[in-house]
Amino acid sequence: MAKIRVLLTDDHTLFRQAIRTLLSAEPDLEIVGEAANASDAVAMAQQVHPDVVLMDVGMTGMSSFEATRRIRKERPEIRVVFLSMYDDEDYVAECVDIGASGYILKESPADQLVTAIREVHRGGSYLSPRLLTRLVDDFRVKGRGGPARQPRFGTLTKREREILKMLAEGQSVKEIASSFELSVKTVEAHKFNLMRKLDIHNKARLVQYAIQKKIIRLPEMVMV
Secondary structure (H helix, E strand, O other), X not given: OOOEEEEEEOOOHHHHHHHHHHHHOOOOEEEEEEEOOHHHHHHHHHHHOOOEEEEEOOOOOOOXXXXXXXXXXXXXXXXXXXXXOOOOHHHHHHHHXXXXXXXXXXXXXXXXXXXXXXXXXXXXXXXXXXXXXXXXXXXXXXXXXXXXXXXXXXXXXXXXXXXXXXXHOOOOHHHHHHHHOOOHHHHHHHHHHHHHHHOOOOHHHHHHHHHHOOOOOOOOOOOO
């Protein structure tokens, strides 16, 4: 029987080595390539023809979401499973929107990852049980008239996400415009759109949102 061909994408070498060791022990799985970033994953998917791509969510450079869009557009038969440290519903929703078949938390037991790969290869989908439980609980709350879900980070364009990050880091509209070689008016328009989409109307809330979604991180406290 042909093995399930897996392309592993993660920017941490030790993590990739650990996953390779884990999956190589399974008789029906085969690692056919490794990529350290999303753009390499797009290129390798065309070269090695995997059945399943394991895709880390948080990598520098091209976003994992954009890479998944490109892979699925060029080879729609390829299944993508996201690997993530973040149990964030916005990320899960974005992954579903772009055609991914699975979302696994990196803290999950090894057998869940193996099960996910086999399940998506059969044409199914897979979510880490903890995430699935949360989504079901949220659905029940909404069914009882609970509060509406907040607007999704996934509704922002790539440029709006970049500007959100830079604003939250304290850069001015003028500085952002200079960085992207855009007019101040254009950046102001992006800022207006992203704040409208997120229903955020002041800088403090914008920073709070960026920290909550791990777009930026708080500096570590130095004890003296």
